[in-house]
Amino acid sequence: MRAHLSILFVLILPAALAAEPAPEATNASDEKAAVDVAQLYETKCAKCHELTPVAERTYTPDEATNLVNEMQAKDTQWISDEEATQIATYIAEKYPKG
Helix, strand or coil, rough: HHHHHHHHHHHHHHHHHHHCCCCCHHHHHHHHHHHHHHHHHHHCCCCCCHHHHHHHHCECHHHHHHHHHHHHHHHHCCCCCHHHHHHHHHHHHEEEEE
């Protein structure tokens, strides 16, 4: 009986461990992505103005999108559409309204 349990344990445990990614790995990649977007925000937005006015307000997702689109229109070569989406999401999450 013990041999059967040992065999089951040896066969099932590796499959169970492989089924779910380690939380640390997911958290680490999430943290890196968050840092990358924060750096993107700082690099792109600070080119033209201080970041303080943005940080002094709160934003709905639509307001953040409109804000970033206004800035993007000033220099379409500086902020791509993908970057604008990432920055708007970052602003809405970092400075949420309500």
